[in-house]
Amino acid sequence: MNSTQYEGQRALVTGAGGGIGSAISRVCAERGASLILTGRNREKLESVRLSLPGPQGHHVVPADLTRDDELTLLGQTAAELSGTEPLGILVLNAGAALSASIEDTTVQQWDHLFALNVRAPFQLVKALLPALRANPGGGRIFVIGSVVSTEAYLDQGAYAASKHALHGFTRVLARELHREGAAVQVHSILPGGVNTEMVRSVRPDIDTEQLIDPTEIAGIVGALLDMAGNAAVDEVRVRRRTKDPGA
Numbered sequence: 001m002n003s004t005q006y007e008g009q010r011a012l013v014t015g016a017g018g019g020i021g022s023a024i025s026r027v028c029a030e031r032g033a034s035l036i037l038t039g040r041n042r043e044k045l046e047s048v049r050l051s052l053p054g055p056q057g058h059h060v061v062p063a064d065l066t067r068d069d070e071l072t073l074l075g076q077t078a079a080e081l082s083g084t085e086p087l088g089i090l091v092l093n094a095g096a097a098l099s100a101s102i103e104d105t106t107v108q109q110w111d112h113l114f115a116l117n118v119r120a121p122f123q124l125v126k127a128l129l130p131a132l133r134a135n136p137g138g139g140r141i142f143v144i145g146s147v148v149s150t151e152a153y154l155d156q157g158a159y160a161a162s163k164h165a166l167h168g169f170t171r172v173l174a175r176e177l178h179r180e181g182a183a184v185q186v187h188s189i190l191p192g193g194v195n196t197e198m199v200r201s202v203r204p205d206i207d208t209e210q211l212i213d214p215t216e217i218a219g220i221v222g223a224l225l226d227m228a229g230n231a232a233v234d235e236v237r238v239r240r241r242t243k244d245p246g247a
């Protein structure tokens with residue numbers, strides 16, 4: 001790791017007050033980036049900001065990503081901040097899950113998951129691609145999917161459908177950006193159970209001792225940020241070590 005690698009560059013992390021988002025924010029800050037931390041809960045974001053190296057260089061921009069007005073404002077604020085320090089890293093991490101059979105899932109629950117897990121990343125990419133392209137050092141987009149992005153987990157129909165959609169979006173985005181040249185790279189991270197608020201509420205059956213620590217997911221993001229050669233990693237699947245790799 002080089003602690004000045006991203007000095008003078010911005011990193012925007014959605015869901016930065018949460019388990020995985022706060023750990024990824026740290027990894028970006030440790031590499032010198034100035035963070036734009038977003039989520040709904042200002043207090044959680046402020047406490048993450050204060051815990052990072054160089055807290056005064058980071059910005060908290062609260063936004064509910066299911067609301068068009070707040071998403072637009074976030075996009076504008078991030079684009080403006082990127083005028084002073086270019087945007088080098090965009091982490092599309094905010095998300096919500098649901099534990100319910102398809103029959104018991106309401107249309108409102110379905111729409112909420114799609115708004116947050118699929119529509120918001122699409123809108124943020126549209127708003128911030130110009131800023132990433134304008135960065136002479138190139139850019140990185142990390143999309144936090146899930147093992148359910150490609151699998152059928154019982155009683156997670158709306159969540160699995162939204163993460164499948166996000167996965168398709170991510171793969172096409174990677175190809176479209178590659179067509180322009182290799183300046184902006186896209187990485188899809190597909191974790192299994194991680195020890196955060198989300199999994200504790202949706203999968204209380206999993207023994208927390210066996211869950212992946214959020215810092216392990218952040219460590220993968222850090223390793224990808226540190227790769228500066230000719231190799232590109234498109235997708236990283238991460239399972240709990242106790243889970244059968246063939247299941």
Ligand SMILES: NC(=O)c1ccc[n+]([C@@H]2O[C@H](COP(=O)([O-])OP(=O)(O)OC[C@H]3O[C@@H](n4cnc5c(N)ncnc54)[C@H](OP(=O)(O)O)[C@@H]3O)[C@@H](O)[C@H]2O)c1
Pocket residue numbers: 014015016017018019020021038039040041042044063064065066093094095096097116144145146147190191192193194195196197198199
């Ligand atoms: N935990 C797992 O086992 C696991 C496994 C695979 C993939 N993932 C994915 O990892 C990502 C992060 O989840 P996590 O495990 O770190 O859970 P978490 O701790 O519950 O974090 C979720 C984050 O999403 C934000 N968020 C929720 N609703 C939002 C909204 N309407 N507008 C803006 N932000 C919103 C939350 O911000 P506020 O608190 O400020 O509202 C929070 O920071 C998600 O995309 C999830 O699907 C998690």
